[in-house]
Amino acid sequence: MECQLDANKARCPCSYEPCSRKGKCCDCIAYHLKHDELPACVFSPEVEKTYDRSFARFVQLYTSQKS
Ligand code: SF4
Structure with missing residues (x-):
């Protein structure tokens, strides 16, 4: 299977533009x-912009949405 680099880049929500891994999932x-x-794509846009990509922030984000 070939890498879908362009398609991945087009739908990547990461706001850290200089990253060389963008699209290389x-x-x-x-x-x-x-x-x-x-990675950025598992966070909401607001949280993604903080660049806090920790597991703790992920759990906090999704547990707070359910309550
Ligand atoms: S989530 Fe991280 S590795 Fe992926 S494109 Fe954004 S900054 Fe780069």
């Missing part, structure tokens, strides 16, 4: 998991 996920983080 496998590299993006590997990078963030290595740092105990998640």
Whole structure:
């Protein structure tokens, strides 16, 4: 399977523009998991802009939405 780089870039919600991993989802996920983080696409736009990509922020975001 070929990488869908252009399609991935087109739908990537990450606001960190200089990132060389943009559209390379496998590299993006590997990078963030290595740092105990998640990629931008799992966060709401407001949280994504803070660049806090921690697991703790992810859990906080989704548990607060359910209550
Ligand atoms: S989520 Fe992280 S690795 Fe992925 S494009 Fe954004 S800054 Fe780069």
